[in-house]
Amino acid sequence: MSIPAGFAERRLVTVIAEGVLEERLLEDLRRWGVGGLTASRVEGDPLGSRVADVAGAFVKFECVVTDAVADRVLLGLAEAYFKRFKVVAYDHPVRVVRPEKYP
Amino acid sequence: MEAFELLRINLFSPMVLAFALGVVATGVRSDLRFPDALYAALSIYLLLAIGLKGGTALAATPPSQLWLPALVTMGVGSIMPVWCFALLRRLGRLTVPDAAAMAAHYGSVSVVTFIACQAFLDRAGVPYEGFMVTLVALLEVPAILVALLIARAGPGAWGSSAREVLAGRSILLLVGGLVIGAAAGPAGMARVEPFFVTPFEGVLTLFLLEMGLVTARRFGELRRIGPFLLGFGVVMPFLHGTLGILLGPVIGLSVGGSVVLAVLFASASYIAATAAVRLALPEANPSIYLTSSLAITFPFNLVVGIPLYARIAQAVWGPT
Numbered sequence: 001m002s003i004p005a006g007f008a009e010r011r012l013v014t015v016i017a018e019g020v021l022e023e024r025l026l027e028d029l030r031r032w033g034v035g036g037l038t039a040s041r042v043e044g045d046p047l048g049s050r051v052a053d054v055a056g057a058f059v060k061f062e063c064v065v066t067d068a069v070a071d072r073v074l075l076g077l078a079e080a081y082f083k084r085f086k087v088v089a090y091d092h093p094v095r096v097v098r099p100e101k102y103p
Numbered sequence: 104m105e106a107f108e109l110l111r112i113n114l115f116s117p118m119v120l121a122f123a124l125g126v127v128a129t130g131v132r133s134d135l136r137f138p139d140a141l142y143a144a145l146s147i148y149l150l151l152a153i154g155l156k157g158g159t160a161l162a163a164t165p166p167s168q169l170w171l172p173a174l175v176t177m178g179v180g181s182i183m184p185v186w187c188f189a190l191l192r193r194l195g196r197l198t199v200p201d202a203a204a205m206a207a208h209y210g211s212v213s214v215v216t217f218i219a220c221q222a223f224l225d226r227a228g229v230p231y232e233g234f235m236v237t238l239v240a241l242l243e244v245p246a247i248l249v250a251l252l253i254a255r256a257g258p259g260a261w262g263s264s265a266r267e268v269l270a271g272r273s274i275l276l277l278v279g280g281l282v283i284g285a286a287a288g289p290a291g292m293a294r295v296e297p298f299f300v301t302p303f304e305g306v307l308t309l310f311l312l313e314m315g316l317v318t319a320r321r322f323g324e325l326r327r328i329g330p331f332l333l334g335f336g337v338v339m340p341f342l343h344g345t346l347g348i349l350l351g352p353v354i355g356l357s358v359g360g361s362v363v364l365a366v367l368f369a370s371a372s373y374i375a376a377t378a379a380v381r382l383a384l385p386e387a388n389p390s391i392y393l394t395s396s397l398a399i400t401f402p403f404n405l406v407v408g409i410p411l412y413a414r415i416a417q418a419v420w421g422p423t
Contacts, residue, residue, distance in 0.1 A: 020378050
């Protein structure tokens with residue numbers, strides 16, 4: 001299906017991680033090419049470990065990025081974080097207007 | 104003062120009763136929840152308030168009275184994680200990361216337990232040195248760094264953990280409060296007394312209600328951590344507390360000051376050490392160190408330990 005004029009396809013990447021990782025993750029996301037993003041505090045308890053009791057619940061980052069950046073983020077997280085920390089990450093396709101805002 | 108009277112003063116204080124209410128609330132699955140922002144605000148208030156009070160006292164303390172307690176505190180804070188680690192490895196058979204994580208927690212300090220101790224001594228009419236909060240700031244960091252060193256967490260982890268702890272909320276507000284209190288002096292403090300002094304115990308009561316909620320959530324993990332750690336969470340604080348009592352007057356502290364020192368040595372961190380350990384030693388199991396420090400040691404010290412150390416100090420060194 002073709003994309004209407006003025007729209008473009010991008011990927012919405014969501015990363016949910018332990019609160020203590022917030023600063024470190026932010027640096028890595030920027031390094032992997034993420035520009036703008038939103039961050040929020042969320043509650044939850046993956047796998048019953050109660051790591052949320054450690055300084056500040058969970059942080060959720062959401063960013064709209066190109067396919068290439070989305071791939072870098074997910075692969076980077078898998079390599080640097082998945083084995084050692086409670087991190088969940090996924091993406092799905094979205095349509096945006098003003099695609100120049102999401103390089 | 105008799106042991107029973109000390110215990111009664113502690114157990115029937117609004118703070119300890121609020122803690123108990125929090126425990127009960129979790130036990131009956133109440134929907135009582137503190138918003139994260141409220142918890143953060145209360146802890147900022149408490150940390151800054153005790154820093155300010157301590158700073159005013161520090162400004163009036165001659166360095167000759169301070170240097171020895173400060174040096175000894177840092178020294179003990181650096182050695183405690185070493186013997187904790189050795190015990191946990193040899194007798195507890197913990198892995199290196201788990202033993203190091205525990206050592207970081209038990210060598211560091213719980214600011215809330217310190218605050219509760221001061222409130223108890225005020226109610227019991229036991230005087231203590233006003234500069235003790237300086238020792239809190241000195242004790243927070245060394246154990247964490249030593250424990251990471253023992254675990255060979257790597258120079259990068261060591262450096263970022265040092266920055267993390269030193270720039271963390273606890274140290275920043277404690278040290279910042281000390282500096283502000285010292286610079287502003289009694290005249291400056293008098294202006295903020297209606298906000299930072301008068302409501303202090305009320306805020307502490309609210310904070311301990313939240314601590315009761317959080318602590319009780321970990322009681323379910325007690326079954327899993329085993330009898331050794333259950334015992335460690337009580338015996339080590341008692342031994343460390345006794346060390347503080349014995350050292351206190353030797354290094355120039357009053358009997359009340361030695362009780363505070365005992366509580367500093369006996370307490371286990373569950374904020375600064377936990378965040379630093381989670382980043383630097385992610386292989387360590389949070390269920391072990393968080394359950395020990397939060398579900399065993401913190402309530403033990405709060406309910407039983409503080410009056411116990413006070414009684415022992417009076418028995419050893421005489422009444423205040």
